[in-house]
Structures are given as structure tokens and as C-alpha cells.
Amino acid sequence: MTIIRNIDQKCPVCGKLSSQPVLSSTNAMDYPDLDLRPAEMQRSTMSIWVLECPHCGYVSGNFKNETQITEDFLKSDSYQTCDGIEFIGKLSKRFYRAYLIAKESEDSVKCFFNLIHCAWDCDDKNDPNATRIRKLAIEQFDNLDYDESERKNYLAIKADLLRRSGEFDRLVKEFSDIRIGEEIYDDIIQFQIQKALKKDTECYTVGDVKKSTMIK
Incomplete structure (x- = not known):
């Protein structure tokens, strides 16, 4: 409420x-x-x-x-x-x-x-x-x-900023080798990369990422 x-x-x-x-x-x-x-x-x-x-x-x-x-x-x-x-x-x-x-x-x-x-x-x-x-x-x-503990959130935000602003190639280049070490964050980055390869600028949620991993 x-x-x-x-x-x-x-x-x-x-x-x-x-x-x-x-x-x-x-x-x-x-x-x-x-x-x-x-x-x-x-x-x-x-x-x-x-x-x-x-x-x-x-x-x-x-x-x-x-x-x-x-x-x-x-x-x-x-x-x-x-x-x-x-x-x-x-x-x-x-x-x-x-x-x-x-x-x-x-x-x-x-x-x-x-x-x-x-x-x-x-x-x-x-x-x-x-x-x-x-x-x-x-x-x-x-x-x-920012603190190292905040790195995962900032990287997640940056990946979304790049994709939604149409910076597809830059997103793929910068994030292809990044591994955060937490499953959900690594899944989010891979999801962003896949959407970038399709030149998709739509808004997605963490729930969409979870659904995509369940389908796999």
C-alpha cells in the first residue's frame, strides 16, 4: 500500500x-x-x-x-x-x-x-x-x-541502457566476456546480448529473463 x-x-x-x-x-x-x-x-x-x-x-x-x-x-x-x-x-x-x-x-x-x-x-x-x-x-x-558489492547492479543497468538506446554492437562487445558469478545476473546479461543481436529495444523485466531460462 x-x-x-x-x-x-x-x-x-x-x-x-x-x-x-x-x-x-x-x-x-x-x-x-x-x-x-x-x-x-x-x-x-x-x-x-x-x-x-x-x-x-x-x-x-x-x-x-x-x-x-x-x-x-x-x-x-x-x-x-x-x-x-x-x-x-x-x-x-x-x-x-x-x-x-x-x-x-x-x-x-x-x-x-x-x-x-x-x-x-x-x-x-x-x-x-x-x-x-x-x-x-x-x-x-x-x-x-561505487562499491564492488554494487557492481552487479550497475552493470545490469548499463547493459539495459546500451540495448534500449540502440547501442547493440557495443553491448555485445563489452558484455560477451563478463561473468558476475551470480546466476540471475549472468542470465540477465546473456538475455541482453541475445536481444541486442536481434536489435530489440523493448522493455523487459527480470521475470522475462526467468521465463526465458525456464524455456531452455
Whole structure:
């Protein structure tokens, strides 16, 4: 069950109060997508993963955190126009602006995941910018700083980003010799390779991988 409540929060940039949604609880009832996008009901909470100040336009997952971002940055052409990208959805714009803030703050992990979330909303809106945003996320991959324990998840995400953005040859080349050592992750990579060889950019879930291995 998903529970959302609204509370007044102060923007860390302009200092003004606004009512913002806060997620109290949720759950996921099925397998995630191969880029780890959660299933429902958690899937439908994405609209509150990043908050937006209605006064100055600052966006963040949490207004309680301090920031070095200034109002001048929020008024910049890059921020206001999302680098000239004409997104269909308002949420896509919000996630892209969160990426720009993370980039300004030199937070590579937040850059990466805000772009992925932006691509997810583009998918939901049938926005062709989804491919462009996934390619931008791929460019961020080499800058990521993550623990070895997280490697399997990041590789799974990268494989899906490559396939869904049409980088089929690159996916096959980079992942053909990768072995993670956990059956489900190795099955996911082999599934991605097989779909790449068929030039398939569709969305698949971990459940689809499990079904394919059962058929074999």
C-alpha cells in the first residue's frame, strides 16, 4: 500500500515554504525492469521522488539537505530550458534539472540516476528523448564511484541502457566476456546480448529473463 502525505517544507535555496508530498510507505508487487525500475505500486510514486520549489524552481529529493546551488544558477538558460531539450512530460524536466544540479554539485551517482529516472518518464510519455537521455547516462558511467558489492547492479543497468538506446554492437562487445558469478545476473546479461543481436529495444523485466531460462 502506498501512503503519501503533504507537509510544509522550506526551500534550501530561496528559503520559502511550500507544501510538498512525502512518501510514508509503498511496496513493489512484481519483478523490476532490467534497468531495475521497480514494479507497481512503487513504480507510481516516481512523481514525488524529486520535489520542486514553486517559488524559485529548485528541485531535490530532499529539501532538508543544504545546497550550494544559487538562484542565479536556477535562472540560467541551461537550467530553464533543460539544455534546449523539449521534453513532453513535466516530470522529465524535473529529473533533468535534478541532473543539472547534481552535475553542478559534482555528484556523479545522482547525475546517473536522475538521467535514468528522466528516461523512465520519457518512456511513460512516449517521448523520443528517452534514447537521447539514456545515451547521456551511458556517458556518465565511467565517472561513477561505487562499491564492488554494487557492481552487479550497475552493470545490469548499463547493459539495459546500451540495448534500449540502440547501442547493440557495443553491448555485445563489452558484455560477451563478463561473468558476475551470480546466476540471475549472468542470465540477465546473456538475455541482453541475445536481444541486442536481434536489435530489440523493448522493455523487459527480470521475470522475462526467468521465463526465458525456464524455456531452455
